[in-house]
Amino acid sequence: MKALLIIAPANFRDEELFHTQEELEKAGIETAVASSKRGTIRGMLGGTAEAKILLSEVDTAQYDAVIFIGGSGASVYYEDREAHRIAREAAKLGKVLGAICIAPGILAKAGVLKGKKATIWNGQFIEILEAGGATYTGKSVEIDGKIITANGPPAAREFGRAIVKALR
Numbered sequence: 001m002k003a004l005l006i007i008a009p010a011n012f013r014d015e016e017l018f019h020t021q022e023e024l025e026k027a028g029i030e031t032a033v034a035s036s037k038r039g040t041i042r043g044m045l046g047g048t049a050e051a052k053i054l055l056s057e058v059d060t061a062q063y064d065a066v067i068f069i070g071g072s073g074a075s076v077y078y079e080d081r082e083a084h085r086i087a088r089e090a091a092k093l094g095k096v097l098g099a100i101c102i103a104p105g106i107l108a109k110a111g112v113l114k115g116k117k118a119t120i121w122n123g124q125f126i127e128i129l130e131a132g133g134a135t136y137t138g139k140s141v142e143i144d145g146k147i148i149t150a151n152g153p154p155a156a157r158e159f160g161r162a163i164v165k166a167l168r
Contacts, residue, residue: 001028001030001064001065001167002029002030002031002032002063002064002065003024003029003030003031003032003063003064003065003066003067003096003163003167004031004032004033004053004058004060004062004063004065004066005017005020005031005033005034005067005069006033006034006035006055006067006068006069006077006086007033007034007035007049007069007071007074008035008036008041008069008071008072008074008076008077009035009037009041009051009073009076010041011043011044011072011073012041012043012044012049012069012070012071012073012074013043013044013070013071013072013074013100013101013152013153014043014044014045014046015153015156016069016070016071016100016101016152016153016159017033017047017049017069018047019156019157019160020067020069020098020100020156020157020159020160020163021160022157022160023157023159023160023161023163023164024065024160024163024164027164027167029064029164029167032052032053032063033052033053034051034052034053034054034055034058035051035053035055036054036077036080036083037051037054038051038052038053038054039051043071044071044072044073055082055086056082058082058086060086060089060090060093060095061089061093063090063095064096064167065096065097065098065163065166066086066087066090066095066097066098067097067098067099067100068087068098068099068100068103068104068106068107069100069103070099070100070101070102070103070121070152071101071102072102074102074105074106075102075105077103077106078105078106078109079109080106083106083110084110084111087106087107087112088111088112090112091112091146091147094146095146096146096148096163096166096167097146097147098147098148098150098162098163099148099149100149100150100151100152100155100156101120101121101151101152101153102120102121104118104119104120104125104129104134104149105128105129107149108129108131108132108133108134109132111132111133112147113129113132113133113134113147114132114134115133115134116144116145116147117134117137117142117144118134118135118136118137118142118144118147118149119136119139119140119141119142119150119151120136120149120151121151122151138151139151140152140154140155140158141155141158141162143162146166148162148163150162
């Protein structure tokens with residue numbers, strides 16, 4: 001099993017990447033990190049991750065799960081064609097598709113949340129979710145079929161475990 005974790009080119013949320021990744025790897029799922037920039041990327045809390053894959057190089061069919069990580073930087077993907085392509089392909093291919101914090105907004109803007117239940121970080125982000133046709137539930141982790149959303153850093157481990165369960 002392989003999971004692709006997509007982070008912003010700057011300011012991803014550390015716990016959302018590292019805790020989700022730990023839960024996946026603990027379950028024997030191989031992980032890879034992609035971004036719109038290759039190399040070392042710094043998180044909001046100072047942690048670093050190595051993005052070895054560019055979004056433009058992502059072959060969605062190679063992964064069992066595609067996960068968009070949040071943090072303030074994730075909004076760069078709200079209007080990103082490659083991020084939207086990956087989200088749409090993952091949904092079309094029946095992959096597990098996850099997003100945490102403000103990243104569910106990427107899925108909403110890609111058009112893959114129409115008629116789905118989802119959660120997101122609070123405030124104006126709820127409007128983005130609903131504008132994309134989703135029903136906001138306010139749960140820390142929401143599962144609707146193969147789409148899993150979570151509302152922020154405290155939910156990262158539960159989010160990771162939900163992805164593992166969906167992959168089994």
